[in-house]
Amino acid sequence: MRLVVQKYGGTSVGTPERIRSVARRLIETQRNSCQVVVVISAMAGVTDNLLTLAHEISRQPTQRELDILLSTGEHAAAALIAMAVNALGGRGISLTGAQAGILTDRSHTKARIANVSPKQIHELLEDGYIVVVAGFQGQTPEGETTTLGRGGSDLTAIALAGALNADACQIFTDVDGVFTCDPRIVKEAEKVDEMAYDELLEMAGSGAKVMQSRAVEFAKKFGVEFEVRSSFKTGAGTVTREETPSMEDVVVRGISLDRHQAKLSIAGVPDQPGIAARIFSDIGAAHIIVDMIVQNASIEGTTDISFTIHEDELENARKILMPAVGRLGAKQLNTTSGVAKLSVVGIGMRSHSGVAARLFECLGRNSINIQLVSTSEIKIAVIVDEKEAQRAAQLVHAEFGLGRLLPAASATHPLARSTTDS
Ligand code: ADP
Ligand code: ASP
Ligand code: MG
Numbered sequence: 063m064r065l066v067v068q069k070y071g072g073t074s075v076g077t078p079e080r081i082r083s084v085a086r087r088l089i090e091t092q093r094n095s096c097q098v099v100v101v102i103s104a105m106a107g108v109t110d111n112l113l114t115l116a117h118e119i120s121r122q123p124t125q126r127e128l129d130i131l132l133s134t135g136e137h138a139a140a141a142l143i144a145m146a147v148n149a150l151g152g153r154g155i156s157l158t159g160a161q162a163g164i165l166t167d168r169s170h171t172k173a174r175i176a177n178v179s180p181k182q183i184h185e186l187l188e189d190g191y192i193v194v195v196a197g198f199q200g201q202t203p204e205g206e207t208t209t210l211g212r213g214g215s216d217l218t219a220i221a222l223a224g225a226l227n228a229d230a231c232q233i234f235t236d237v238d239g240v241f242t243c244d245p246r247i248v249k250e251a252e253k254v255d256e257m258a259y260d261e262l263l264e265m266a267g268s269g270a271k272v273m274q275s276r277a278v279e280f281a282k283k284f285g286v287e288f289e290v291r292s293s294f295k296t297g298a299g300t301v302t303r304e305e306t307p308s309m310e311d312v313v314v315r316g317i318s319l320d321r322h323q324a325k326l327s328i329a330g331v332p333d334q335p336g337i338a339a340r341i342f343s344d345i346g347a348a349h350i351i352v353d354m355i356v357q358n359a360s361i362e363g364t365t366d367i368s369f370t371i372h373e374d375e376l377e378n379a380r381k382i383l384m385p386a387v388g389r390l391g392a393k394q395l396n397t398t399s400g401v402a403k404l405s406v407v408g409i410g411m412r413s414h415s416g417v418a419a420r421l422f423e424c425l426g427r428n429s430i431n432i433q434l435v436s437t438s439e440i441k442i443a444v445i446v447d448e449k450e451a452q453r454a455a456q457l458v459h460a461e462f463g464l465g466r467l468l469p470a471a472s473a474t475h476p477l478a479r480s481t482t483d484s
Pocket of ligand 1 (some may be wrong): 074
């Protein structure tokens, strides 16, 4: 018998009718000779509401209590799904993350999965149950409840699929699959049929919230192939797997946008060993996550260092850096909020040149200023004014022929030459 792990996100279980429709789908899947484990997220909006409540009670809620509070959203949704299965004549049972055997480290609100012991799940499957697991949570070795970071039900599903050696892992959501860009930003975006772990990892890490990036990282590490598909329609979604040589034929797989970023530039920093370490260790000690870092070429013994962080951290970072600027002998600190990061992603970039030039030319032609640039082997990211971000995404999407996914060989732009055809 095939073992299938399915996951349904918040919108997919957002109303009693949708809960019943998920339950019908689960019973149908089981009837097609499958053992079914299903991971459920909190109903749409519940986690946000719980967070708002917590912050109304306390400016800095205790992390342990936050985890206990937030995990209840998934408990409720999982119990409702099991009830709906039972009401439709099926055999459903819900489990908390702890009961499902998900063991984590002790980092409350962003715990990492250390181990999965799915003994109880196996026993319940043998007894013919549809096993409904509350997503987004686990427990520490001491039995404390933890949560896995926003979007963490994706991680629960991938980890269970890996531990159970499932035949299929299906992530059901409110769109048809992974698109060439968030369809809410670019309406011409189209579903991608297949992509490599690294591509989805880069997209998820730069704003495409369709999958939690830690879940994709986990899937890549343990070789868990998964499909993102619609919970409202039938039909294939997007399969993410280890890359194949033909995947490199597409130069740009997709683009993503990360809004609410802030840029900080320290001007006139003495160009000496150890200075960058001092700046970033102060920032790191305050648990501020730094994204892009750019250091200019040194002129007359000084240089400029710029980097980006989430806008919410700007005040905090400014407080740390203002005194440090004087101490380091730098000239001044400039900060800008309201910027966004636009990323162009594709493993085809490894073997095709001209992508950066084509991106810069497209933005330049449309008078969109690039404030910072960073690259990886399969990604080019630029910082632009947030007000221009959506227009930039639409223009770049069209520039690279996305929505029609032109293979490299048929790309017509003069800068889109392959390194191998010169
Ligand atoms: P769920 O509640 O099912 O986990 P999420 O809201 O976390 O769903 O993720 C689905 C949403 O991700 C979509 O509604 C879409 O707006 C957004 N999204 C962002 N980037 C992409 C992309 N490249 N492809 C598809 N959806 C995307
Ligand atoms: N309910 C959690 C969140 O909103 C986890 C999830 O939906 O995956 O982040
Ligand atoms: Mg999600």
